[in-house]
Amino acid sequence: MTGLVLKLAPNERVLINGAVIENGNRRGRLNIVTPGANILRLRDAIHPGEANTPVRRLCYAAQLILSGDISMADARAELGAGILQLGAAMNDPESTKIVRAAFKAIEDNQPYYVLKSLRQLLPREEYLLSIAKRPPSPDAIAAQ
Numbered sequence: 001m002t003g004l005v006l007k008l009a010p011n012e013r014v015l016i017n018g019a020v021i022e023n024g025n026r027r028g029r030l031n032i033v034t035p036g037a038n039i040l041r042l043r044d045a046i047h048p049g050e051a052n053t054p055v056r057r058l059c060y061a062a063q064l065i066l067s068g069d070i071s072m073a074d075a076r077a078e079l080g081a082g083i084l085q086l087g088a089a090m091n092d093p094e095s096t097k098i099v100r101a102a103f104k105a106i107e108d109n110q111p112y113y114v115l116k117s118l119r120q121l122l123p124r125e126e127y128l129l130s131i132a133k134r135p136p137s138p139d140a141i142a143a144q
Contacts, residue, residue: 003033013042018068040066055125058082062115
């Protein structure tokens, strides 16, 4: 059987095509065989107030597509522009590979894979933002 396999923890919730589904008391497994089904694990969802960085905002936009709140057609331009900006800012080889995968997922009309790719950039973004917030070292100030 082909398709997406979801392994769910006890009582875990998942959003499938706009319907919230909750697993029972035991671990579960769902085989999603319908191509193009919109799926979002609610434990991984970014809440609106948490969409406060460039990558998180793009993840949130992809989530809105998966939840059915906006269409891929309506979000395509914003997602594409945002991902291109990420590619300019995160230009190491691994980030470039991830950005390309996210952009290809937009072209292929696959919002789940857009989100999956973008989520890989969250730790990198957090690291870059932490560096930007650090005060300059005394050696760096003296060098100026």
